[in-house]
Amino acid sequence: MKIGLEIHFQLGGNKLFCSCSTEGTELNESFTRKLTPVMGELGKLDTAVEYETIRNRNFLYRASSNSCLVEKDEEPPHPVNPDALKTTIAISKALHCKVLDYTSFMRKIVVDGSNTSGFQRTGIVGMDGYVKTSRGNVRISTITLEEDACRKLSEKEGVVEYSLDRLGIPLIEISTEPDIIDPDHALETAKAIGHYVMSMQNFRGEVDSIRQDVNFSMGFGRVEIKGVSKLSFIKDTIEYEIKRQSSLEAISRILAEKPHEIGNFIDITGMFTNTDSSMIKKSIASGKSVMCARVSACNGLMKHGNYKLGREFADVAKNMGLGGLMHSDEFPAYGLSDEELHSIYSTAGKGDNDAVIVVLGEKSRIEKLKPLLDERFDKILKMQLEETRSATPSGETRYLRPLAGKERMYPETDIPAVKITEAIMESIEKLVPKSLEETMNELTKKFKLSQVEAESLINNNLLSLFKALAGNFDNPHILSRILLQTIPELENKKGKKLSQVQMVDIFGNQYLEARQLPQYHNTDSILELSRREKWDRNTFETALSLYIIDNIPVSELEKREELKMLNDNEIKKILDELVKDGNVTQKNVIPLFRGKTKQSFNPSDVIKIFVTMQNQK
Template sequence: MKIGLEIHFQLNGNKLFCSCSTEGKDTKDYFRRKLTPVMGEMGRVDTAVEYETIRNRDFLYRISTNSCLVETDEDPPHFSDLNALKTALAISGALNCNILDYVSFMRKIVVDGSNTSGFQRTGVISMDGRVKTSRGDVRISAITLEEDACRKISEKNDVVEYSLDRLGVPLIEISTEPDIVDPDHAMETAKAIGHYVMSMPNFRGEVDSIRQDVNFSMGFGRVEIKGVSKLSFIKDTIEYEIKRQSSLKEISDLLSEKSPEIGDFIDITDIFGNTASSMIKKSIASGKSVLCAKVSKCHRFMKHGNYKLGREFADVARNIGLGGLMHSDEFPAYGITDEELKAMYSTVGKKDDDAVIVVLGSKSDIAKLKPLLDERLFKIMKMKLEETRSATPSGETRYLRPLAGKERMYPETDVPLVEITESLLADVEEMIPKPVEEKIVELTEKFNLSSVEAESIINNNLLSLYEALVEDYNDPHLLARVLLQTIPEMEKKIGRKLNENEMAHILGKPYTEVNRIPLSANDKIISIMGIAKKNHWDRNTMEKALSIYLLDHVPVDKLENREELNILNQIEIINILKEMISEQDVTERNLIYLFKKKTKRSFNPPDVMKIFRELKFKK
């Protein structure tokens, strides 16, 4: 088993080839486009490109507030963004890579609509590095700087809708050699690489800012699994692929002497003229036909226990817009009657050990399906499984397209070579992030944090934010608690992640100062932590203020006047305690609970406990 990773990290600031911001939102304006394949530098059309041509889809692009003529492919690219280049060079230094003398951007042909131009610009920055892991060094094959693709919004009826807001965002891709030994090691490696990029102040840090591709092989060809969205999904995805390929190997071995074949599709629409199946009835009413084909010798291999040959076929059908397929191993289902099944099986000449597949769609679309299914079955029988698959949120994988090759590359003529000069490397030297072990020691020594706090700040992608804010506050522990505990607890209560405005209000700095999203009227932002510092609020008061702001939706500039945030003074605490003692049995164990029930105002629990003991001693 061999495993390698390709990890993509978004950077913020400006887009890679224009001055548009990396942050924006969709507008109502849009345009449509059809993309056609071209030959690569080797004079051939790539297999993956040919496959997309068969799908024959139209693309609708939603223009965003952070897009310009470069994104619409009406204007040539500008010079590559210097900040993004410096970041890629700094990461190259941290991962011990050999930096190239020049960066030459190439065009990588993509006609799935994810780029309006039909290609993606990418440039190799460095090669031949390494990252340390507990199982030894994992080699870094290359670090590239490229433009991110469009964000897919929807796909329906052969029309794919994209947003231009993500197109052109600087993307650092870090690729490893296949030195990873198992799923756990893959997670460790991704985490180790991620530390260096996430330590950079211009790492974008949004929900979708990291995407991980897994290259996997069990000896049956390389499978590239695209779009593993979370670190924890890497292990699930690899384990699923091990199970899937092991199952296909069993199927291949069991069927090797039987030579299964997929017959021609036969129109059986007439069989369902009076069907009770709502799905089939609806399809026929919309003008679709019902066709079926025999798959010889494959009964109980389509869907039985660990065997799921039907899913392999369904993915192919779904990719050309047919919405999947049905098969005999799951019948009776979908409201199909025994009489309809009998007529169907008779029409195709099904024998006991045969399977039958059923597809709903136009005859022209189904005609495209037959050769693709034949190719799929051939590859499974020969165990030639090299292909590109997509990761699902459940940790499974689905067939996406054939594996792309070198035929899709050709030189970019609109972007000049970028020379990596000695002065540029000298500027980058101070930017190189430190290894995680050194950073933990630095945080513990400089801010007197525990190693657990320091490691949590790093692992939760809070390092840049913490370092940008900690100098403004006298209590590094309080800031660590707010970031690691208070805000996550509040997010659980409100059932969502905080947005940029809320984070800016809470953390007390405009996002421009911590390399996050610029906000309007930054100079007027009154932050909760800023108020806390001004009024000498303790931890409990500040956390109560956070709760009022997030749960009760009280504007930040109104918090200072809230009665419950007015801290009780010593005399007020004494009066409340005397009243409590006269009314009920108060002990140190129930003191704080009863005190909270007695007042809405904020107070410092240690002060209350100290005064209570003094009153009790005097008594």
């Protein structure tokens, strides 16, 4: 077994080849494109490009407030973002890579329409490094700086809809050699690499800012698994792929001595004039066809226990934009009657050991499906499994397209090579992130945090934000609690994550500086109110609750009675009333005190004044 990783990290600030912000919202403007296949530098057409040509899709792009003519591919790219380049060099140094003398950008053909130009610009910055793990060093093959792709919104009826808001965001890609031993080691390696990038001040730190690709092989060819969205899914995805390939190996052994083929598709739409199957009825009503084909010797292999050959075929059909692929191992599901099944099997020529697949969709698309299924079936039987797959949120993988090759690369003619001068190298020395051990020591010694707090800040992508804001809190523990507990608890209660505008309302422009985002918010913040009014932690958390849960604007918080701090004289006055009422002790004084006022107070001050009053009796 061989495992390697390609981890992508977004950087905040400006986009890579224009001055647009990395943050934006969608606009009403849109346009469409149709991509035309082109040959790579070696004069050959890439197999993944050929596959996309067969799919024959159209692409609809939604403009955004942070997109310009560069994103629309109607203006040449601007010079590379210097901050993004310096950050990539700093990460390369931290991971012991050799930084190249020049960064030359290449065009990598993009086959799914996720870039308006039909290619992605990418440049190698560092090579031949390593990251330390508990199970030995994992070699880093390359560290590249590239532009991120469009954000996919939907796909329907052969049209893929994208937003331009993500297109062009600086993306650092860190690729390892296949030195990873097993799923647990893959997770450890990803965390170790991620620490260095997440320590950078301009790491974007949003929900979708890290994406992992897994390169995996059990000896049957390299499988590239795209888009593992969370670290915790890396292990699940690899374990699923081990089970999938083991199952396909068993199927190939079963079929090794048997004649096997997929028959020609036969139109059986006319069989379903009076069908009770809602799926088929709906498909026919929309003008689509129903077609079937025999799959010899595959009865019980389409979906039975660990055998799921039907899913392999269904993924190909789905990629062709077909509504559904059903098979005989699932029947009589989908509302099919015994009479309909008998007619399907008879028409397809099904024998006792054969399976039958039924496909819904446009007849012209189904006819193009046959050679793709033949090719996939042949590769499975020969256990030639090299391909690109996509990761699902449940930790599974799905067939995406053939594995792209070197033919998709050719030189970028619009961007000159960038010389990495001695001045640039000197300027990044202070940017090189510290190791995990050094960072942990800084958090526990300088900020007096516990090991648990320090690890949680690192693992939750909050390190750079914490360090940027720590100077504004007298006690770093308060900031740690707010970031790790208070805000997540209020987000869970609210049912959604805080937006960047809300984070600015809480922490002010210091949040924007921490994320290296444009200064667009000049009103008061909860943090500034807290410093001005000398709030304690409880009052600050009450203010957060009023803002997040009760939707009280920041401008109104100062007027709220429950946020006005009691002074010593006001505390003593309330305590006098409690003592007069009787039955007050040091153990119950705080809950009784809360019952007497809506205003904020420091519990330790109340205890101190109460004890003084008792001693004076």
